[in-house]
Structure formats: structure tokens, C-alpha cells
Amino acid sequence: MSTMQLYPADEALTRNERIVFNLYVASVLLVFVLMMLLGLTMRLAQSTWLGVPLDVFYRVMTAHGAGMVGTIGLASSVVMWFFLRKYVKLTLAIFAANYVLFILGAVALLAAVFIGGYAGAWTFLYPLPVHSMNVWSPHAAALFMLGYLLIGVGFLLFYLDAMWAIIRVYGNLGRALGLQWLFGGEIDKSHPKAVVASTMVAITNSIGVLAGAVVLVMCLINIYFPSVGLNALLVKNLTYLFGHMFINASIYMGVIAVYEMLPRYSGRPYPISRPFLWSWASSLVMVLIVYPHHLMMDYAMPFWMLVMGQIISYCAGLPVFTVTVYGALTNVYRSGMRWRMPSSLLMLSMFGWAAGIIPAIIDGTISVNRVMHNTQWVPGHFHFYLLLGVLPMVLALMFHVIGQRTPARASDKLGFPLYVFGGLVFVFAFLAAGHESTPRRFAVHLPQWLPYDQAGAIGAALLITAMLVFAVQILVGLLRSPGHADPARVTG
Known part of the structure; x- marks a missing residue:
């Protein structure tokens, strides 16, 4: 019996699924808006x-x-x-537990x-x-790491x-x-594309999350037992393996919406194809070994790892990206x-x-990384594919579920172009500033950088x-949708 016969492609939400889904969506939207307001606060401060x-x-x-990184992961x-x-x-209870643990962690x-004053950036390097010059206490740092761990x-x-x-189901x-x-x-x-993508994400990000858990536990032990010294380079490797994997998994989870909804x-x-399978299989390997491209300025790194990070940087994103974009364009064309x-x-x-x-x-x-990595070029590129890439995938699902079957409303005609235009202005301001060597993570900018901030x-x-x-x-x-709404019937 085929998988499709075992589990029909029915998207109808049961009452309990609807409750959990609504909690996720409402929380994600609330936190996204809050985090965006914090981002605006920083840009306003930098622009004076x-x-x-x-x-x-x-x-x-x-x-x-x-x-923002945690919320885009939750949304995806x-x-x-x-x-x-x-x-x-x-198991719905486990999906609900993920939500509860996320809220507790947040x-x-x-x-x-x-409250604790922790300001050591997301990397907790x-x-x-534990050396904050009394700006925050060790307990504040520990609470931050505990939140990540949850x-x-x-x-x-x-x-x-x-x-x-x-x-x-699949053995x-x-x-x-x-x-x-793969070979014939x-x-x-x-065979569902959603299963292929979900399997790849579950394997790779489980490894990434475990790396994060290991380094967080190590750092927590060091906070309360300073005599237990840590290898700073090992900590940084584990941290960036975790961080890189987490954000990439968010993209790969989000792209499932394209495979499922675009048709x-x-x-x-x-339909699925052999190039599609090859792209996901190769990306499974490459996404796990590409993270050293974050460490090219760490000259103590083994040279072969830096070479690997350089080479895989050119290759890692291309297979899945190429087959997805090409497939999407050919699916839509005419x-x-x-x-x-x-x-x-x-x-x-x-x-x-x-x-x-x-x-x-x-x-x-x-050669570029040595000059550009600590500039606003970096937040420019990741805001680009998060705000204009991953977040639209998530929003597409949300609009799909509430049943966008009626002709476009005035708010649709306003919201979408405003989102695109505002997003492009925002990310190109970062990229242009990075091109001019405006540093990232600086609260105060020189006068010649202010136009980009503004x-x-x-x-x-x-x-x-x-x-x-x-x-x-x-x-x-969501409030108006029936409890058993079935967007599977939508054909556009």
C-alpha cells in the first residue's frame, strides 16, 4: 500500500490541531512584530x-x-x-511541547x-x-543560555x-x-517532496541542536565552576555549527511550502525527479561541513577546514536552491x-x-571576507533571504490556511507591495553600508555612515x-476560519 493511500493528502485541521496551529501562528506573528520593532530601534539609534x-x-x-533567529525557526x-x-x-503532544519549551526559552x-542586563550577542562566545566587566551578572548569562537550551x-x-x-512509514x-x-x-x-525535505532537515538540525546543547552545557558549567576551563576554538566551532545549521534548517523547512502549495x-x-533527490542528498552532507566559512578570520583553525569552508561555500546552497527555483519557475510559466x-x-x-x-x-x-565580514554587508545578506525569502514562505502558508480564495482586497494591494519595497530599501541600505565598510554591531556611527542608517x-x-x-x-x-477548514481544495 502506498504512502498516499495510508495518509491521504488532506490538510484539514482537527480541533486540537487547530488550537496548537493557532497558538504557533499568533505567537510567531506577535514576536516577529516585536523583534522588528527592536530592529527599527537600533536603526533609529544608529541614524541619530x-x-x-x-x-x-x-x-x-x-x-x-x-x-528573530529562534522565531524564524519556530515559524518554519x-x-x-x-x-x-x-x-x-x-505526535501532536510533542509539537505542542516544542511550543511550550520555546515560550519558556523566549x-x-x-x-x-x-532584567539581567545580558548584552553578549546571540553567539554567547x-x-x-563570564567577563562582562560587571555590566551583567553570571546569573544573567546563565539564564540566557538556559533559554537557548530549552x-x-x-x-x-x-x-x-x-x-x-x-x-x-518508509522503513x-x-x-x-x-x-x-539516485543511481537508477x-x-x-x-513520493512526497515534503518527506524528502523534512528528513534532511530532521537529520542535519538534530546534529546542529545537539552541538548547541553540548556547548551550552559546557559554558553553563564554566560559569559556576570557573576552574573548568574551555577551549575557546572548540566552543566557537560548536557554536557556529549550531547557529549555521539552525538558520539553514529554517530555510529548508520553509521551502516545503513551495513544493506543496505552488502546484x-x-x-x-x-513531480519529484532524480536531480531533486540528488540535490537534497548532497545538501545534507554539505550543509553540515560548510560552517567553517564563519571562522575564516580565526587563523588558529586547521587550514584544511578553512579550505573546505571556502569550497563548500560556493556549492552548499546551489543544489536545493537551483532545483527549487528552476522547478518553481517552470511550474508557473504559462x-x-x-x-x-x-x-x-x-x-x-x-x-x-x-x-x-x-x-x-x-x-x-x-579575500572579500577579510574586508567585509565585520561590516553591515553580513546583516544585509541574511536579512535579505530571511525577510524576502523565508518569511514569505511562512506567510504564504498562513494566508493559505485562512482561505485566500476571494479576489484581492485593498489591504492585500497595499500590504504586499509595501512589504516588498520596504524590505528592499532595508536590505540594500545594509549592503550599501557594508560596501562602504560600515561596521556591524556598532551603536555609534560616523557622520558619513548616517545616510545608510536613515x-x-x-x-x-x-x-x-x-x-x-x-x-x-x-x-x-484564523478567528473566522471554521474549525475543520480544509485548504487542500484551493486551486487558485
Whole structure:
């Protein structure tokens, strides 16, 4: 019996699933808006349009970085859960536990920052957390790390449940990835792309989260037992393996929305293929070994790792990116697709991912990295593919679920172009400033850098306005949607 027969492609949410889904969506939207406001605060402070004390600026920077990365991960996990549950039997209680642990972790992070005064950035790099020059206490640093640990445990539970559910249906993770078809044989066209992507994410980010858990426990021990010294280079490697994997997994979870939803709106099949399977299999390996490109300025690193990071930087993002964007464009071309909010957001996500990866690859070149890595070029590239790539994937699912089946409303016509325009102004202000060597993580800027800061602040304000429009539409739509709404019937 095929998987499709075992678990019909029915997206209808049960009452309990609807409750958990609504909690995720409402929390994600609330935290996104809050984190965006913190980001705007920083840009206003750097542009001298708002007076912010220096210690407060770095607290805001710490909360914004940690909160935004965690929330984009939580949002993308909703995408993975929503579509994967059609093909395998996931445990709703574990998905709910992931939510509870995330909320507890987020509260710990915010308390550490805004009550305890922790301002050591999301990286918590040793030995900074315990050598704060009395700006914050060791307890504040420990609370921050505990918050991360709680969030990581929640995600690990979710991934383990996903892998166990996949194994129960497909026998093993290799078959779920489609490895049996890499070198020949007739591919089962009904094999879901969502299962392939979810399997890859569950494997790789489980490793990343475990690396994060190890380094967090090491740092927590060091805080309260300073005699237990740590190897700073090892700590940094584990930290960036964790951080790099987490943010990449967010992209790969989000892209499941493209595979599952785009055919609904284009009215065309989007079947699996051998290049698709090869791209995900190769990315599984490369995404785990590319993180040394974050450490090219650490000359104590083994030389072969820096070479590997350089080479894989050019290769890691291309397989999945290429087959996804090419597949999306060919699926839409001359399809006569009716442009609704979900389909518009999905195509925006392809642009954001494609354009955002270019400055990332440029920065991955050692000769460029030596000059550009500690400039605003870096927040420029990751804001590009997060705000205009991953977040639109998540928003597309949210609009899909509330049933965007009616003609576009005035708020749609306002919100979408405002989001795109504000997002482009915001990210290009970062990239242009980075090109002029404006440093990142500086609260005070020189006069010649202020025009970029001011343009970025204007872009951020426009972006937040559009996000508020989206949030209101989605939340009202969730309240109005029937308890067993089934967006599977949507064809655009």
C-alpha cells in the first residue's frame, strides 16, 4: 500500500490541531512584530533619530538577534509540521511541547537581557559571558543560555518525533530521502517532496541542536565552576555549527511550502525527479561541513577546514536552491495562475532566496571576507533571504490556511507591495553600508555612515507597517476560519 493511500493528502485541521496551529501562528506573528520593532530601534539609534543609551542598544541587539533567529525557526517548523503530517503520523503532544519549551526559552532570554542586563550577542562566545566587566551578572548569562537550551530541547523532540514517524512509514531515513533512486530505477512519482525535505532537515538540525546543547552545557558549567576551563576554538566551532545549521534548517523547512502549495495555485503537477533527490542528498552532507566559512578570520583553525569552508561555500546552497527555483519557475510559466496572496508570497520567496544568496557567496570568498565580514554587508545578506525569502514562505502558508480564495482586497494591494519595497530599501541600505565598510554591531556611527542608517530606518518602518497589515489579516482570518477548514481544495 502506498504512502498516499495510508495518509491521504488532506490538510484539514482537527480541533486540537487547530488550537496548537493557532497558538504557533499568533505567537510567531506577535514576536516577529516585536523583534522588528527592536530592529527599527537600533536603526533609529544608529541614524541619530532616537537617543538610546549604549548599554540598552547592545541589549536590544542581543534580544533581536536571538529572538528573530529562534522565531524564524519556530515559524518554519509550522510549515514542516503542517505538510509532513499528511504523509506520516506525527505526535501532536510533542509539537505542542516544542511550543511550550520555546515560550519558556523566549521568556528566559528576554528576562536575561532586559532584567539581567545580558548584552553578549546571540553567539554567547566564551569567555565574554563570564567577563562582562560587571555590566551583567553570571546569573544573567546563565539564564540566557538556559533559554537557548530549552528552545533546543523542544526542536530536538520535534525532529526525533518526525524521524520516528518517517521511519514507521518508509522503513528507514535513506528510503525517505529517495537514496534508492539516485543511481537508477523507476522513481515513485508519488513520493512526497515534503518527506524528502523534512528528513534532511530532521537529520542535519538534530546534529546542529545537539552541538548547541553540548556547548551550552559546557559554558553553563564554566560559569559556576570557573576552574573548568574551555577551549575557546572548540566552543566557537560548536557554536557556529549550531547557529549555521539552525538558520539553514529554517530555510529548508520553509521551502516545503513551495513544493506543496505552488502546484495548487498553478494548477500543474510538480513531480519529484532524480536531480531533486540528488540535490537534497548532497545538501545534507554539505550543509553540515560548510560552517567553517564563519571562522575564516580565526587563523588558529586547521587550514584544511578553512579550505573546505571556502569550497563548500560556493556549492552548499546551489543544489536545493537551483532545483527549487528552476522547478518553481517552470511550474508557473504559462500556467495562467491567478495571483492571490499565497502565490505572490511564494514567488517573492524565490526571488528573496535567489538574490539573498548572492552577497552570501561573495562574503564566503576569503579575500572579500577579510574586508567585509565585520561590516553591515553580513546583516544585509541574511536579512535579505530571511525577510524576502523565508518569511514569505511562512506567510504564504498562513494566508493559505485562512482561505485566500476571494479576489484581492485593498489591504492585500497595499500590504504586499509595501512589504516588498520596504524590505528592499532595508536590505540594500545594509549592503550599501557594508560596501562602504560600515561596521556591524556598532551603536555609534560616523557622520558619513548616517545616510545608510536613515534609509534603513525608513525601510524598516515601511516593512513593519506591511507586517502589521499581514498580522491583522491573518489573525482575523484564523478567528473566522471554521474549525475543520480544509485548504487542500484551493486551486487558485
